[in-house]
Amino acid sequence: MYQCTHHPNCQVTTICIDSHQCNRKLCHICVYEHKSSKRPLPIELFQDRLTEKVNEYKLDDQQQQLTIKTILKSALSDIEERIRKLHQQVIDDINYTLDKIDQQDQQYIHLIYNNANPIESQNSDLDKLVDMLEGNTLSNWDAQKKSYQMKFTKALNWIVQEMNMYEQRFQVEMKNISSIDQ
Ligand SMILES: [Zn+2]
Numbered sequence: 001m002y003q004c005t006h007h008p009n010c011q012v013t014t015i016c017i018d019s020h021q022c023n024r025k026l027c028h029i030c031v032y033e034h035k036s037s038k039r040p041l042p043i044e045l046f047q048d049r050l051t052e053k054v055n056e057y058k059l060d061d062q063q064q065q066l067t068i069k070t071i072l073k074s075a076l077s078d079i080e081e082r083i084r085k086l087h088q089q090v091i092d093d094i095n096y097t098l099d100k101i102d103q104q105d106q107q108y109i110h111l112i113y114n115n116a117n118p119i120e121s122q123n124s125d126l127d128k129l130v131d132m133l134e135g136n137t138l139s140n141w142d143a144q145k146k147s148y149q150m151k152f153t154k155a156l157n158w159i160v161q162e163m164n165m166y167e168q169r170f171q172v173e174m175k176n177i178s179s180i181d182q
Pocket residue numbers: 016017018020021022023024034035036
């Protein structure tokens with residue numbers, strides 16, 4: 001029970017919903033005297049209408065929030081998987097080439113150590129050994145290894161650069177996305 005401030009014997013039963021300034025709490029006499037462009041609402045209806053608004057604007061729709069969160073989570077895990085695969089591809093490529101380099105190094109070493117006594121060596125091996133000693137075999141191989149190393153360094157630098165640019169753009173975009181007006 002809430003007494004009307006203007007009519008102490010009357011209860012407030014109605015709320016003024018006009019856009020003007022007033023004390024809004026009206027008894028049945030106030031309603032009769034009150035000038036407003038909109039009809040005042042009985043207290044019960046006032047609360048009902050607000051509850052309708054909660055539903056209309058989905059203020060209490062946990063399901064929708066949950067759906068958005070699930071979609072977001074799944075999209076992000078797809079992105080993580082794609083980035084992980086790309087990185088794995090780089091690691092695999094580099095490992096493959098490093099293994100090949102190691103194999104070739106070992107082949108040259110074996111050729112030298114397996115022919116410790118050149119007199120017993122086959123002529124084809126001797127040709128190779130002479131070329132290693134006097135020709136360009138090893139210097140060419142060394143140049144090739146250095147060029148692989150430069151390619152790796154270049155590839156890694158490129159990835160770091162791309163990541164830096166991505167990070168910067170990401171931060172700018174996230175600032176726009178995550179700012180919510182209150
Ligand atoms: Zn009013």
